[in-house]
Amino acid sequence: MKLTHLLSLIGVFLVLLTVAVTQEITVKHNGTLAMKTRLAFAQVTGTVTISPSPIVAGQPITLTVSDADLISVATTTVTIQNSATGQSIVVTLTQTGAGTGVFTGTLSTANATGVGTSTVLNVQDGNSVTVTYIDALKIDGTSGSVTAVASVTAPATATTPTTVTGVTSTFLNSSSVRLNWDKNSSAGVTGYKLYFGTASRLYNGTSAEGASPLGFGNRSTTTKTLTHLPAPVLPSLPVVANVALAPQNQAIAVSWSATAGATGYKIYYSTTSFDSGTLPTNPVPITVGNTTSYTLTGLTNGTRYYVAVTAIAEPRYYFAVTAAKDFTAASNPGSTNESAYSAEASTVMNSTIAEGTFTPPPASIIPEVIVAFPNLKNEGCFIATAAFGFYSAPQVQVLRDFRDRYLLTNAPGRAFVAWYYHYGPQGAHFLNQHPIFKPVVRLALLPLIVVALFLISTPVAVKILVMLSMIITSAFLVRRRILLCNGGVQ
């Protein structure tokens, strides 16, 4: 074969190859001319994407088509549709650079229901959005649609993280404390801030790990140890002001004003007076927390008691934890960056306690039975009420009247009433628990009710007459019995 023949064959081959891969095509999109180009490369199936995915309702979205078949056109189009509302918009995408085959465009969305305008797509949380790109020349030589689907989420709101729970502090040594808390699952939380100090809600402490507030950790962090905490300086405690006593039945209610620097109070009491140099130890003084009232109980009515209150201060550290979205940023508890303070935890750092004094003489008062106003009389008749089932039953009222007129007017009667009021409720409770006995009790009470009714509802003359009749009848019956015993006839 001559060289010329060989070159001719090569030329023919090249021509055929060029014809095979280079062709001019026309693509119509939605009935209109979408593109007309000469394909100079191997055919490729295009792709379409939505960003961001999921779509945030109300935020703009970016649509991107990537198709190497389209290098020579400036724009292409896609159709975006909200399947929930049916709203459909055709969006024109622009090639990002000559010959790149990558086309992008943006579309505004609105966080709204219904169908929006021709340039704004209405979407809401839970909707689904589909973007469709018509690829005129896919890799298999056919044309067809390429789609991408994205869900819609609600826009993020600026919320405060929830309050940290389960905060506890554990004493390690006189300068170290370990804090524990529950993991906080609020959205956006990346760590925690630890507030600490030597007074409640006054977080100005320092430690080897840093000063308060101390930011650290990640969402899963649930413990932190603080070391080299300076020993709390115990304050000089003033006299507790406004100590007031209120008498109660076998008790005294004590109240006072809060004292600056106090972490608790100590209540001294005695039946004899005392001063600051002879504080009573019997009864043992009562230590209470950071409160301003306490009730002394178990006291004897009618006996004067002397009471004094002193403030005490323990070397205590107080701690609170917040969950933070950005624990490095300066923010206040309860802001959008940081949760509110947790419940406060505290730890006593050593056994040294500061105690204030009081100004003698101590306050005094007599515990006693309190009298209500108006001082109403108890009309409860426990067993009879239980037996007859109703407080205002006439039979119960009869017994009540009998009590008032014949029992409460004399010492033995009052003693009986007192005894009955002590044990009567137990009997009534038994009857209510065992109602089967109620008819028996009603029957047993009947003679008493009849006698009571007779006594309270008849004039004195009738009572005397009936009494004389009973005496005469009794005497007659006794005499008759004696005669029978002595052999007499009936």
Next chain:
Amino acid sequence: MKTLILLAVLLCVPTFVSAAAWDNDSPNWSLELKGGLFYPDVTDWSKYYGKKFTGEYGGAVSYKLFRQLEVGVEASYITATGSGVAPLNGVLSGEVTTQRVPVNVFLLARGVFYEKQLLVPYVGGGWNRTFYWQEIKHQGKVNGSVNGYVGRAGLQVLLDGIDTDASESLNTDYGVRHSYFFAEGKYTNAMASTATSGSVNLGGTSWLGGFLFEF
């Protein structure tokens, strides 16, 4: 002034027209729901309970013997919390809660002469039984009940005309012939014995407002 008083008296005097004389839509029952202030008839009440009055809430149901005369039962609830007294120390102390439930059986005359009468005066009274409970915190409680009497008078305003559709619906759906707003004054006397052999009136004066539904 005399004319007004005479007119008021005349309005209060019921004309005992038989129910049969009224049309079939005349109501047979009344239901009152009311609330207001109760001023105890006890000297020094405010010294122990902080103010001269306390709340009272209650209701009444009654049957119309005639269009202008009805007999019924009324009950209300009154409670107040205050202090007791420590006699040895001579100071107020403790926490005392006094509750009462006055139950009244009453006869009431309403000055209604035609069904669409806008203003209807009424007056009534009857027997009272007042149940009481009194608790001294951490100490104990007493209870009892006493008899007494009650009288009350007031003025009711017909509400049917405000929303005729609503009033017709009430009539159709629930049988409510008429709805009224009313304001009344009530005096209760119920003498109870005290633990110190004295007595005290558990009643007092009430100023109440509420709604009356006639069925």
